[in-house]
Amino acid sequence: EAQVTQNPRYLITVTGKKLTVTCSQNMNHEYMSWYRQDPGLGLRQIYYSMNVEVTDKGDVPEGYKVSRKEKRNFPLILESPSPNQTSLYFCASSLSPWDRVRGANVLTFGAGSRLTVL
Amino acid sequence: GIQVEQSPPDLILQEGANSTLRCNFSDSVNNLQWFHQNPWGQLINLFYIPSGTKQNGRLSATTVATERYSLLYISSSQTTDSGVYFCAVEHSNYQLIWGAGTKLIIKP
Numbered sequence: 001e002a003q004v005t006q007n008p009r010y011l012i013t014v015t016g017k018k019l020t021v022t023c024s025q026n027m028n029h030e031y032m033s034w035y036r037q038d039p040g041l042g043l044r045q046i047y048y049s050m051n052v053e054v055t056d057k058g059d060v061p062e063g064y065k066v067s068r069k070e071k072r073n074f075p076l077i078l079e080s081p082s083p084n085q086t087s088l089y090f091c092a093s094s095l096s097p098w099d100r101v102r103g104a105n106v107l108t109f110g111a112g113s114r115l116t117v118l
Numbered sequence: 119g120i121q122v123e124q125s126p127p128d129l130i131l132q133e134g135a136n137s138t139l140r141c142n143f144s145d146s147v148n149n150l151q152w153f154h155q156n157p158w159g160q161l162i163n164l165f166y167i168p169s170g171t172k173q174n175g176r177l178s179a180t181t182v183a184t185e186r187y188s189l190l191y192i193s194s195s196q197t198t199d200s201g202v203y204f205c206a207v208e209h210s211n212y213q214l215i216w217g218a219g220t221k222l223i224i225k226p
Contacts, residue, residue: 031212042122042204042216050212058213090161097212105149105212109161 002027006091006110013081014118021076021113023091031097031105032074033058034066036087037112043090049074050097081117089113120145120209124217131195132225139190139220141205149208150181152190155219156201164190164203195224 004025013019025032033048035058045058049068063085065077074093078085091110098105121144131137141150152164165172165179167188172179176196181188192199202221206214 033213035216040218042218043206044216045213048213088159092161097208105208106151106163106166107214108163112159112161 002108004091004093004108004110006089006113008113009111010114012116012118015082016080019078019081019115021078021089021091021115023074023076023110024072025074025091025093025108026072027093027095027108028071029093029095029108030071031095032068032091032093033107034064034074034076035090035092036060037090038087046076046089078115081115083117085115086117087115089115120147120207120215122205122207122215122217124203124205124220126220127218128221128223130223130225133195133197135195135224137192137195137222139192139203139222141188141190141207141217143186143188143207145186145209147183147186147207147209149214150188151206151214152179152188153204153206154199154201155204161204192222195222197224197226200224 007022034046035043044060047066049055092107123142125140155161167179167181169183176193178191202219204219206216
């Protein structure tokens with residue numbers, strides 16, 4: 001089944017304890033992205049990757065790191081989590097964001113990871 | 119940057135009713151997508167519709183790019199239509215900017 005898999009789905013941690021949220025897709029998609037969702041704000045992009053070893057900042061990158069060493073994986077790293085990073089996180093992927101004619105830029109989302117930082 | 123506004127923010131309807139959700143954007147866009155987030159948080163793409171009209175069962179969407187708005191129509195609403203509906207637009211650099219969403223509750 002074609003899907004985007006995120007882990008963990010739920011996590012409660014404490015301030016300063018490094019954590020990684022993994023994201024993996026099995027659709028050979030070039031584009032991957034991380035979003036956070038907070039009440040009343042919709043989704044805001046944290047980082048995105050156009051292909052292997054190509055990553056760039058989104059709208060709210062502070063406090064996060066990413067890497068794209070393989071096409072299928074795009075982990076989100078919180079080096080020193082703080083309470084303002086408590087949020088619902090989504091990973092998404094698409095075949096190619098620039099292929100507007102064929103609609104290959106349609107995003108497929110993971111199930112979300114709810115993170116609480118105490 | 120481009121602004122995306124959705125209306126209404128909340129909508130409560132009886133099962134069987136029809137509804138129209140609106141998305142206004144402040145600049146020309148290359149890409150517009152509608153998403154549904156179900157009560158369990160799952161996000162599903164409904165339409166990729168930078169212009170024109172598309173239909174999928176009871177749902178249809180129209181984007182009038184020259185007037186900078188898109189409409190999502192839901193006919194004969196069912197309780198499973200409940201959730202939050204988002205529109206997201208791409209202005210440049212292939213990144214999507216999201217509206218704050220319309221929360222829809224369908225009562226049985």
